[in-house]
Amino acid sequence: MVEKTQFVLSEAAKSKIDSWLAKYPPEQKRSAVIPALHIAQDENQGWLSDEAMEAVADYLGLPKMAVFEVATFYSMYNLKPIGKHQISVCTNVSCMLKGSDKIAEHFKNKLGISFNETTSDGNATLKEVECLAACAGAPACMIDKTYYENLTPEKIDELLRGLSST
């Protein structure tokens, strides 16, 4: 969809996928498609290129389409290259009631980008997501794989400082 990239599943990735496959009956390899896509995404700078999806399809013996359907269904998969860090801001009901509009606005201003954009230095991509299942700590966001709750503009500034230094 975007650019042609090379992608080969590493041995480490394959053995991780194998450990998922071991949990399902041998003729039900498609059961492992979700973790397999995550593993491939982690190996491909956080996004799924066509080649990465095809590698998963081949490895699991599934039609490419079956993998593509799953990859487009879940917002946790990125089908375009993303920045070094991914910031996912929840704007669903609980967070909205606790002011996620302001939170999102603050992220946008600070980073100088809108949702689904990446900063020009390639450091961060901003995404709007549905309920993160962290309503008790709303407003919430997820940076890479870590949750941050009860966000305030100050907290965000601090988080962003941490990001730019890594």
Next chain:
Amino acid sequence: MTNATIEIEIDGKKLDVEPGSMVIEAADEAGIPIPRFCYHKKLSVAANCRMCLVEVEKVGKPLPACATPVTAGMKVFTQSEKARIAQRSVMEFLLINHPLDCPICDQGGECELQDLSMGYGQDITRFSEGKRSVANEDMGPLVATEMTRCIQCTRCVRFGEEISGVRELGTLGRGEHLWIGTYIKQSLTSEISANIIDLCPVGALTSKPFQFTARAWELTQHPSIAPHDCLGSNLFIHSRKQEVMRVVPRENEKINETWLSDRDRFSYLGIHSHKRLTKPLVKISGEWQEVEWDIALRTVVAKISGVLDLYEPSQLAALISPNSTIEEMYLLQKILRKLGSNNIDHRLHQSDFSDQDDQVLMPTLTGMTLEEMEEQETILIFGSHLNHEQPLAAVRVRKAIQQGAQVFSINAMDYDFAFDLAGKIIENPTSLPTTLASLIQEVANITAQSLPEFFTASFSGKNPSETIKRLAKRLVDTKRNSLLLGELAQNHPNASTIRTLSQLLSTLIPLKLAFLTFGANSAGAWMAGVLPHRQAAGQTISTPGLTIHDALEKKLKAYILFGIEPGKDLAFSSQALAAFSEAETLIAFTSFSDRVLMERAHVILPISVFAETSGTFINVAGTWQTFRGAVTPRGEIRPGWKVLRALANFFGFDEDFRYTSSEMIRDELQQLTPASPSSSHPQTLSLHANFSPAAGMVSRIIAWPLYQTDSLVRHAEALQATPLHESPRLHLNQKTADKFALSAGEMAQVNRKEIILPVHIDASIPDDCVYIPAGFEETAGLSVPFGEILLEKASA
């Protein structure tokens, strides 16, 4: 299936229904209408559109009729207040995102959504927000898309998953953003992809060649029969005035179910080709002149009589396409035999005729029906690219697999079948007969049966491979077995051996032999007597004529060609070109202008094609299917049977040629008592054509690609533009290429420049073989259909 039915009630009507069936099936059976979009009787139940909601007594919520199984005593109401409200609400939801611009939609007038909205929709919309829109994709030259119109019924997606076996379309994204798309914008690549046009209830997927050319209500519908493969799929021709506008499937459970292959659906485009010849032509001092019919026919009579005055009648031969109707075939052989010649043949692709006297009346499925193909437990595909040769037979085989069948393939190329094989053997075509023999040996060993002398004398001890062992065991263990013999098996230089071995195998275990013949009417050709050794209805002849191979090889004085483009339709095309350039007379009945015919023929008679003539085909199940013409051909083009009848009259054969309709010809043939040729199979076996390549040579594999099978298909431009269209190339695997120092894209010469073709590296070809497709001008000069050839890099 049990016979016990249960009783239910729909709208007060008592019905006896099959337990396990769905309410919608029971209603359909009883003719009670229930609106629906996602339900289709040939696809799995998705129950996602909710249009079919009905009220069921003692159930609080309305239920989807397509996904609600019947239960004894159930009372269903399709028109109650509750049902109507539910149906109306669903329609309102469906229309929220659907464009309301039917006048500019190609589906308008035959749209299930438009029709149902008349009954269940409201005349004003309460939805004032913006509608969703979806980007279109280019799915290739056959299917046009307008994805904003999609109502996400997923019929097209299920079709790929369940019927064609090629998952071309998928449901992508989710929720409000769900869309139907291809995998990364690919064109459709299945041989039956265009069925999604009929399946799509709305205008999201429509026919690209037909797009915006006519409205449904302007069209006249004519039932007809597909003219390309031996299934004889049933179809409707839709015409406007005297023009064929499109072709759609006509349901026949016994043959094509509700489907149609893309070849059968779009070949009609060839009818309108600018290469059609519309006037009879006579060559006068080297120049083509348009003439009236009587002059043309008089010229034919003069030319043929001229040859017959000087030479024996055996100097005359006729070749006819197996896509001709039995009426055309019957008349042509009748004329030829009146003229004293038995040199007539339709076996354009074949090369081994040595067992012709032992063959049965006509090649068929030997008693099996196409429906029974789905019930087979073990199927061996031998020498066949099934999904290209008979695309809808492949659908049956897929269904058999879904019901637990195992399918094996023994082939000279590793074809992509769109279904999973339980085992395959891909090898040099030379080895195919011995591999079949090893299977026989293994089956005989397992079942402790002794094999006849003639077998043991010719085939001793080729060790069975693992796959053969597995296949043999399976064949012995299962009862419903069939062996599908495809084109490669029948065109093979040892085809007679393959036939004899197949018969032998069928005496050892229960096994149905299916001769999947080339063209729409090969069975009809046997019945009509277009064979050198048999007359109509299989009557034998004391002094048989020449087979197609001998008739070409011997360079006779006069030839008649019917529906044949010599460079493209004949296995022995180079022999044909040589024979025709020396012949004193070449008469061509043809629909299209062809380079070879224009160069070498003396008279050209323009005949009708599919849709322009009445006639009959006999399909592979032995069914006679008669059809009528749908349109009158343009110009001076005339139906083939009429031209032949007139020609007979010009020859002075009035007595026996008083036909005023094609039905009279068919009836005459049908009233003949078919001979029952002794089915005593030959008791000898010889690999008379031993063609294993000598050192430094390779074996040629010949096949007619999907969209090169006959002249009508070759002139259908949309088909020629699909990804399934092949181009004339020399296919070989890397190892063989290395041996001859050839690399991809380079030009290679075959047999000291008989032909020169670009090299294509193709992993599906076995070692020391090349696949060179037929059906192209570029490959016409090659003198061996199978057999050894010399390969060299073409000097610049």
